[in-house]
Amino acid sequence: MEESLGEKGAQANVFRHFLLKKQLGQGGVCRPYNSANLMKKFTLFYLWLLCSVAAQTAPSASPAAVSSANATPVATSALVVTHSSTIPSDDNYKSHLAANKQCEAQVAAMKGQPVDVIFIGDSITQNFINDPTPRWAMAGKAVWDKHYANRHVLNFGVGADRTENVLWRMDHMEIKDFHPKVAVVMIGTNNTRDTPEAISAGVKAVIKKTQDTFGGIKIILISILPNARATQKMADANKIIQTFGDNKTVFYFDLAAKMTPEGDGWKGIGSDHLHLTPEGYELWASEMEPLLAKLLGLQ
Numbered sequence: 001m002e003e004s005l006g007e008k009g010a011q012a013n014v015f016r017h018f019l020l021k022k023q024l025g026q027g028g029v030c031r032p033y034n035s036a037n038l039m040k041k042f043t044l045f046y047l048w049l050l051c052s053v054a055a056q057t058a059p060s061a062s063p064a065a066v067s068s069a070n071a072t073p074v075a076t077s078a079l080v081v082t083h084s085s086t087i088p089s090d091d092n093y094k095s096h097l098a099a100n101k102q103c104e105a106q107v108a109a110m111k112g113q114p115v116d117v118i119f120i121g122d123s124i125t126q127n128f129i130n131d132p133t134p135r136w137a138m139a140g141k142a143v144w145d146k147h148y149a150n151r152h153v154l155n156f157g158v159g160a161d162r163t164e165n166v167l168w169r170m171d172h173m174e175i176k177d178f179h180p181k182v183a184v185v186m187i188g189t190n191n192t193r194d195t196p197e198a199i200s201a202g203v204k205a206v207i208k209k210t211q212d213t214f215g216g217i218k219i220i221l222i223s224i225l226p227n228a229r230a231t232q233k234m235a236d237a238n239k240i241i242q243t244f245g246d247n248k249t250v251f252y253f254d255l256a257a258k259m260t261p262e263g264d265g266w267k268g269i270g271s272d273h274l275h276l277t278p279e280g281y282e283l284w285a286s287e288m289e290p291l292l293a294k295l296l297g298l299q
Contacts (some may be wrong), residue, residue, distance in 0.1 A: 085202030088168035099159040115178040117153040121186040125157025140281035147285040162190045163202025182295045186222035192230045200240035218295045223256040228273035
């Protein structure tokens, strides 16, 4: 503070000397000077002086504050997960294009034909008839042919789909002209980044989207199956999901309870502790058949 004032005082003396010299003129002879003009100059100078001193003596910002102020803004997505289980997303369409193209081909093949049942889900559903990964090639095809080949059933499953991806596909794939009586919905196993509450909210959104798309449809809601990536999380999500069943329009079917622990895994689930074996698909189809037949009016 003292240093700044001293420095500015010196500058003031220089300014006064300049004005005096200007007033005396050549040879030190005093000559008239406009006093109003002189006062104006002094006023402007002292205002500048005070502002300069204040700026130099103001408390300095802490290094942390300066660093924070000058830091490059970090994108929110780098700090938090930006996806939502209830907001339609095409990210899986882009990252798993081949699986989505398979699904689109299946939809196209059913155009102009009756569709009584639609299976909605991820790779576990898709692998009933296709091979999302070579390791699980055609695991459920024989079971599908046995139970559904002659029943006007559309497989609307895509590998790696989460709830938000199903919501997007239902808006963008051409299924709205179909009039299925029953939808079999199994989704959520890939929402491993979400909480049980968010997973169940995504499942609920898929239920509503299905009802909005197909008026009067009955829904068989399949529990999320055990998987080694998030076993407890999926079990907790199922506790919420089961409450969505009203046995009028939505029928909760606890397939997970039928896939009991075996060794280091579960009955009907393969060595990856995620996808089904042929025995798992047969367990699903045969255990669900009485309910499906009832909803189709076959019993």
